[in-house]
Amino acid sequence: MEVLSLYPRVPYGVISNRHFKGVLVGEFPENEGCPPGADKNHPERYNNISNFTPF
Incomplete structure (x- = not known):
């Protein structure tokens, strides 16, 4: 795998701890x-x- 670029889609990140997901x-x-x-x-x-x- 070759990563060509990394662009965020939105100006924030989400860290989520939901039960039975993740x-x-x-x-x-x-x-x-x-x-x-x-x-x-x-x-x-x-x-x-x-x-x-936000980042």
Whole structure:
């Protein structure tokens, strides 16, 4: 593989720790997962972490 160029598509990066998604499934995030009662009215109950980082 030869990398010819690296151009960001957007001016930010996203680091996301969502349950059962991503490269470290079953390892991160280190909590008990999605508890009952998590819904659109209570998004904090999903125990997800997403950081938007400008660069």
